[in-house]
Amino acid sequence: MKRVTRRKIVSADNGTITFFVGALINEGINLVLKNIIAEPRPVQRGGLYTEYGMPSSHSQMMWFFASYSVLFLIFRLHHISNYVMELLWKVLVAVGLITAAAIVAYSRVYLLYHSWAQVLLGAMVGMLLGCGWFVVVHVLFTPLFPTVASWSVCERLMIRDTSLIPNILWFEYTHARTESRARNRKLTSMKSQ
Template sequence: MADVEWKPFSLTYVEYPIGDVIGKFLAVVSLAPLAIIVGFVTLILFRRDLHTITFFTGMLLNEVINLIMKNVIREPRPVMRTGLYTEYGMPSSHSQMMWFFASYSVLFFVFRLRHISNSLVELLWKVAVAVTVLCIACAVSYSRVYLLYHTWAQVLCGTLLGVVLGCGWFTVVHLILTPVFPSIASWSVCERLMVRDTSLIPNIMWFEYTQARTENRARNRKLASIKSQ
């Protein structure tokens, strides 16, 4: 197969200057969108929650819009490299995805998690998570300019689009889709796939923990009564 032309998988292929510690760090940071995608797929497979599915659907739509705009605008990247998925750089897909995720997540913390509790610890936790998400989005956006994959204009355009689409998709999900989640969860196909609606449960992790603990105690009592007979 010596005559076969090989091409790197651009989703995980990031170049940085040799010996540049900051460039190496930013190259790793720029893989955050891939980690987010893997996280979403894992959550959907194991939790099968309608809100997680719709959130991920919005991110896929965001990527489709980015791809369409790139092929319409057709603005080249500042430095052309071999093996890139697309030769066009306007707008930056990394920036657009990260700011879609960040804006949607911040709105989720503000409007969907506000009823969990009013404690100071809960407020500080939400603020810390929101700030962390925003900082990661900023770092990914900056990495695309630092590593010469995009210009500042391409990154800023992607950022603006990501924020607008993230806020818009959250509005659609929060006001239009969430009220019909119970009906969707009752569809036969959703029941077969065990797709569920947990939007009315304030703290799903605590709920699942207490449910599992209660069920485990009940089964232990039943097992003990059987052994005593």
């Protein structure tokens, strides 16, 4: 009996890749700022820190993520069927993202890892970089996505362009549901034979 092995294939989206690159740039800028400002962490905690605290990298990353995601939610995800429901879930997700970023920022001060100034500067830098990166991606890179996705190396790596799909979440959901139903019908018909 011949054993069939399945390779796990991972595909990526140009938008996801550019978001990841933006997150790496955000972290790099945080390291540069920490070494330029060179402000130590609060001493109340009693521990010795080898890393500077200004700006807070946790706060900066969370606000980068929240601001980029909220802009993505507003400008990139559109579903036409029910405007009121779309608006409601967008508001709920946006509030959730902002709340999560605020909780992380507060927790850094509460746990005495950072001062309020360190956390607030991290939040401001993160928001600026998140908004700026969103503009760069959607003004400069998005028009190039179809061309990049057609390169042979991208086809081999299964890097795709979804920039023309108005709501990628709905698209993925409906296609997965359709495929699952088709496979289920095929399995059922094979069993009945």
